[in-house]
Amino acid sequence: MERRPYFVFGDVLTSVGSGGLAGLVCAAVIGTGWNMWLGMLVGMALGMALAMVLSFACLLVLFGAMEVMLPSMLSGMLAGMVVGMAAPMGELPAAKGALMGALIGVGVMLFNYAMDAYLSRRASPWTS
Amino acid sequence: MDELTRQRTRAKWDAAAKNFDVMSSRGPEKRWAPYKREFFSAMRGRILFLAVGTGLDIQFFPPNCQIVGIDISPKMLEQARARADAYPGKLELREMDVHALEFPAASFDQVFTSCTFCSVPDPVGGLESLRRVLVPGGELHMFEHTGSRYFPFNLMLNIMTPLARRFGPDMNRPTVANVERAGFRIRDVRHVYLDVVKAIVAEAPASTAG
Numbered sequence: 569m570e571r572r573p574y575f576v577f578g579d580v581l582t583s584v585g586s587g588g589l590a591g592l593v594c595a596a597v598i599g600t601g602w603n604m605w606l607g608m609l610v611g612m613a614l615g616m617a618l619a620m621v622l623s624f625a626c627l628l629v630l631f632g633a634m635e636v637m638l639p640s641m642l643s644g645m646l647a648g649m650v651v652g653m654a655a656p657m658g659e660l661p662a663a664k665g666a667l668m669g670a671l672i673g674v675g676v677m678l679f680n681y682a683m684d685a686y687l688s689r690r691a692s693p694w695t696s
Numbered sequence: 697m698d699e700l701t702r703q704r705t706r707a708k709w710d711a712a713a714k715n716f717d718v719m720s721s722r723g724p725e726k727r728w729a730p731y732k733r734e735f736f737s738a739m740r741g742r743i744l745f746l747a748v749g750t751g752l753d754i755q756f757f758p759p760n761c762q763i764v765g766i767d768i769s770p771k772m773l774e775q776a777r778a779r780a781d782a783y784p785g786k787l788e789l790r791e792m793d794v795h796a797l798e799f800p801a802a803s804f805d806q807v808f809t810s811c812t813f814c815s816v817p818d819p820v821g822g823l824e825s826l827r828r829v830l831v832p833g834g835e836l837h838m839f840e841h842t843g844s845r846y847f848p849f850n851l852m853l854n855i856m857t858p859l860a861r862r863f864g865p866d867m868n869r870p871t872v873a874n875v876e877r878a879g880f881r882i883r884d885v886r887h888v889y890l891d892v893v894k895a896i897v898a899e900a901p902a903s904t905a906g
Contacts, residue, residue, distance in 0.1 A: 575727055616855070633724040634841050634892050641852045680890075683846065687891050 569685045570635070578631030579639065583673035583680070586622055588644035590615030591651045591669020596653040596662045600606025611652020612645050615669075639680045643673040697795040698819060700818050703767070704792075709769035709815075712864060716772070718751050725752050727838075731888045732756045732810070735839050739763070741805030746794055747812035751776030759784040763869050764804075766792040794822040802831045810839045813874065814865035823878030830900040836880055838896040843868035845891055853892070872896060 570576055594611040602610075619640040627636045647669030654660055654668065697705075702875065725732075736756040743754075748765035749772050757763065765787060767773050773789050780787045792798060794816055807826045816822040826836060844850045853867040860867050872885055872894075880898035888893050 578723075620859075621857075627723075629719055629723050630725045632727040633720075635727060635889050636723065637856065638849055638890070638892070640854055641856065642848060645852075683849075684890050687846075687887050 569681055569688060575631060575635075578627070579635070579677055579680075580674075582623075582627050582631060582636050583639045583643045583677035584670045585627070585673070586615075586619040586640040587647040587673025587676065588666045588670035589622055590618050590644040590647040591672070592662050594651040594669075595650050595655055595660045595665020598652050598658060598670075599658055602656040602687035604653050604656045607652040607656045608649050609652070611648035611650075611655075613644070613648070614652075615644035617639055617644075619649055639673075639676055642680070643669075645674040646676060647672045659677020697793070697818050697831045700781070702793055702795075705815075705817055706768050706770075708863070710771040713750065713769060713775060714773035715751065717775070721752055722776065728782040728888065728893070729756070729896065732839060735810075736808065737839060738897075739806065739808065742803065744751075744799070744807045746807060746826070747815075748773065748776050748780075748789060750837075751779030753810050754779045755789070757783060757785070757787075761787075763787045763849050764799075766794070766797075767787050768793050794825055797825045797829050799829045802834075803826050803829045804834060805831055806835045806837060806863070808837045808839075811841060811865070812867055813838065813840050813871050814842070816868070819849045819869060819871065819874045820877050821828075823875055823880065827879055827900050831901045832900060832902075834859065834900045834901065835883075836875065836896075836898040838875070838898070839888075840869075840871050840896065841865075841867070841893045842871040849890055849892060 570579060594614055598607045598611060623640045650672060651665045651668055655672055733756050738759055738762045739758055743761055743763045745763050745765040748767045770791050773791055776789060781787050795818060806832055813819050843853050857867045875898050876882060876894060879901060882898050884897040885894055
């Protein structure tokens, strides 16, 4: 599990930034007239695409490769799905969408750290 | 591997060479530096280093080793030249494809790879080539990113692969299984990040025939 402050900061920025950006854009794009399931699907695709762009544009260069791409894409996808479902159900300001996305990013980061701590103890030849 | 695939692979990595250091030298290499330093500290005897790239890994090589570094991309090797010249040991760079290694059988005691088998077009064939040039009982050391066994990481890697492979590597290769398929015996697998980035140590069989 990562403990160096620079990279921990990078991990927070990656997950919170990707989730926040996905939430912000999805809340702005998906409106109350949308079907909830369509909103979820569009939010998922949009969130992943935005996270990928953010990763390749700056985060990868600064903070790592797989360690950036996986949490970033996961944060973007989940934030897009949740905000994409929430936006059709009622008025959702972009700032609130961004906050929801950022919180999801925090959750993804914690999940990622927990999985990394778990898997770093398991090193078996059966895995991929 | 056919000539068209070889040319395409060379062209892809020639194109990537220009920005390779910008993309990799700060984030990924600094993040992996402690793991790579430990990984390369196992270098002993006559060593083949596969896919030297722009030579970013040379900084982690222990001094006074006898290494041949190969790469399919002449543009990558051009950039690696200065780093190879600065290495305090014997480091020879050669343009070569892993599927058609120009070395006699049993030429090396160890083979090292670093983020290579995500990109080799025929990974099992490439690993079999490496097995041929290793002495019986020789060691294969790999620092690789692979697919994951766990959801949702495997889903993400599968989604990313079709796009990533256009510009660089596959994200979901079963590299440990490929090493076994190529006839090596796995000695150790250590996870560096999740079960996605890992260090693999394998051993060529006592007889390299076949």
